[in-house]
Amino acid sequence: MTAAESIVRLEGVSKRFDEITAVQRLDLAIARGEFFVLLGPSGCGKSTTLRLIAGLETVSEGRVWIAGRDVTQDPPAARQISMVFQSYALFPHLNVAENVIFGLRVRRVPNAARREKLAHVLDLVGLAGLERRKPAELSGGQRQRVALARAIVADHPLCLMDEPLSNLDAKLRGEMRHEIRALQRRLDMTVIYVTHDQVEAMSMADRILLLRDGRIEQLGRPAELYEHPASAFAAGFVGSPPMSLIPLEALRAAGAARSLAGLPDAALLGLRPEALRVVPRGAGLVRGRVATLDYLGADTVLGVNVSGQHFVVRISGYSPVTEDDEVELDWPAEAAHLFDRATGERLSPPLAETSGGSEALPASPAPARRHLGPSELVGDTVPRRHITKGG
Numbered sequence: 001m002t003a004a005e006s007i008v009r010l011e012g013v014s015k016r017f018d019e020i021t022a023v024q025r026l027d028l029a030i031a032r033g034e035f036f037v038l039l040g041p042s043g044c045g046k047s048t049t050l051r052l053i054a055g056l057e058t059v060s061e062g063r064v065w066i067a068g069r070d071v072t073q074d075p076p077a078a079r080q081i082s083m084v085f086q087s088y089a090l091f092p093h094l095n096v097a098e099n100v101i102f103g104l105r106v107r108r109v110p111n112a113a114r115r116e117k118l119a120h121v122l123d124l125v126g127l128a129g130l131e132r133r134k135p136a137e138l139s140g141g142q143r144q145r146v147a148l149a150r151a152i153v154a155d156h157p158l159c160l161m162d163e164p165l166s167n168l169d170a171k172l173r174g175e176m177r178h179e180i181r182a183l184q185r186r187l188d189m190t191v192i193y194v195t196h197d198q199v200e201a202m203s204m205a206d207r208i209l210l211l212r213d214g215r216i217e218q219l220g221r222p223a224e225l226y227e228h229p230a231s232a233f234a235a236g237f238v239g240s241p242p243m244s245l246i247p248l249e250a251l252r253a254a255g256a257a258r259s260l261a262g263l264p265d266a267a268l269l270g271l272r273p274e275a276l277r278v279v280p281r282g283a284g285l286v287r288g289r290v291a292t293l294d295y296l297g298a299d300t301v302l303g304v305n306v307s308g309q310h311f312v313v314r315i316s317g318y319s320p321v322t323e324d325d326e327v328e329l330d331w332p333a334e335a336a337h338l339f340d341r342a343t344g345e346r347l348s349p350p351l352a353e354t355s356g357g358s359e360a361l362p363a364s365p366a367p368a369r370r371h372l373g374p375s376e377l378v379g380d381t382v383p384r385r386h387i388t389k390g391g
C-alpha cells in the first residue's frame with residue numbers, strides 16, 4: 001500500500017502506562033474505504049490503539065499519520081475523525097435531531113444545510129419520524145443509530161468505532177452488523193472498528209488485525225486468518241467452535257503413530273471442527289468417546305475425548321451419534337495445521353504443501369473419506385481392542 005493509498009499510518013507506535021506497555025512498536029497502514037477491525041482478547045491493546053489514532057491518548061514512541069499528515073501532536077478535533085462508542089455518548093437533554101446536528105452547529109453550518117443533512121442521515125439510519133424523542137425514550141438499537149447518524153453527518157473521512165454493538169442483544173447485534181457494513185460501503189467510509197467478538201470481526205472486516213499483549217499476532221483478510229492462522233493463538237481465537245489443538249505425542253499415544261511418521265513430537269496438530277469426520281469403524285485415525293453433544297439445528301457439535309485430548313467435531317444437521325458413544329475420527333490431509341508447541345508459531349511450509357503421501361501426514365488419503373451413515377453407527381459395538389488403522 002503506497003502512502004497515498006493509506007488514510008492511516010502508524011510508524012513504530014508504542015504506548016506505555018507506567019510499567020504497563022499497552023501497545024508495542026506497531027507498524028500499520030489502513031487503506032481508504034477499508035473496514036478495518038482491531039480484534040483480540042480483553043487487555044490486548046485494541047482500545048488504546050484506537051485512542052492513539054483518535055488523539056485521545058498521546059503516543060510514547062512513534063508517529064501517527066492521517067490522510068498524509070503527521071498528526072502525532074494534534075488534538076482529536078484537528079484529526080478530522082468521527083467516533084462511535086459502546087456507551088453511545090448522547091446528550092440526554094437533547095432530542096434526536098439536536099444530538100445528530102450538534103457538531104454541525106458547533107462548526108456553524110448554515111441552518112438550511114443542517115436541515116437537509118439531518119433529513120438525509122435520519123433516513124439512512126432508519127430514524128425518520130423520531131426527531132423529537134429524547135435518548136431516554138429510545139431503545140438501545142435506536143440510540144446506537146443516533147450515534148451512527150452523528151458520525152455520518154460529520155462527513156469526516158475516517159470513522160472510529162469502539163465496541164459499538166456490545167450493549168445490544170444478540171439478534172439486534174446481528175442486524176446492526178449488516179446495517180453498519182452496508183452504510184460503510186454505500187458511503188465509502190473508512191472505518192476502524194474495535195471488537196473482542198471474532199464473529200463480528202469475521203463478518204464485517206475487509207482486514208483484521210489480531211492483537212495479543214499489544215503486539216500484532218496476525219494481520220489479514222478474514223479468510224486468511226481462518227484458513228492460515230499464523231499461530232496456535234490465532235487458530236484458537238478465530239473460529240467458533242474453536243479449532244482442536246492436539247499435541248502430536250498425545251496423538252501417537254492414542255494410536256495414530258504410523259500416520260504421524262516424520263512429524264516432530266513437539267508440535268501441535270490443529271483441526272477445524274468441520275474438517276473432522278466421524279467415520280465407520282476401521283476407517284478412522286483415532287478412536288474416542290463422545291463427551292458432549294450440542295444439537296444446534298443446522299449443526300451438531302460433538303466434543304470427543306481421545307485419550308484425554310479434546311476434539312471438537314461439527315456435523316451437518318442431526319447426528320446419529322449420542323453421548324458416550326465410541327466413535328472413530330478421520331480428517332483430510334489438506335485440513336491439518338501444524339504449530340510449534342513451545343512458541344505457538346505456525347510450522348512452515350504448511351502441512352498440506354509438505355505432502356509426500358498420506359503416510360507422512362496426520363490424515364487419511366482422500367478416497368477413504370466419507371460421512372458416517374446412520375446404519376454405520378459405531379456405538380459400543382466396536383471392539384475396543386481395535387484402536388485405529390494406524391495403530
Ligand code: ATP
Pocket residue numbers: 017020021022040041042043044045046047048049196
Ligand atoms: P478491552 O476489550 O477489555 O477493552 P483492550 O484490548 O481494549 O481491552 P486496552 O483498553 O487497550 O485493551 O488496554 C491495554 C492495556 O493497557 C491493559 O493492560 C490496560 O489495563 C492498560 N491500560 C489501558 N488504559 C490505561 C490507563 N489509562 N492507565 C493504565 N493502564 C491502562
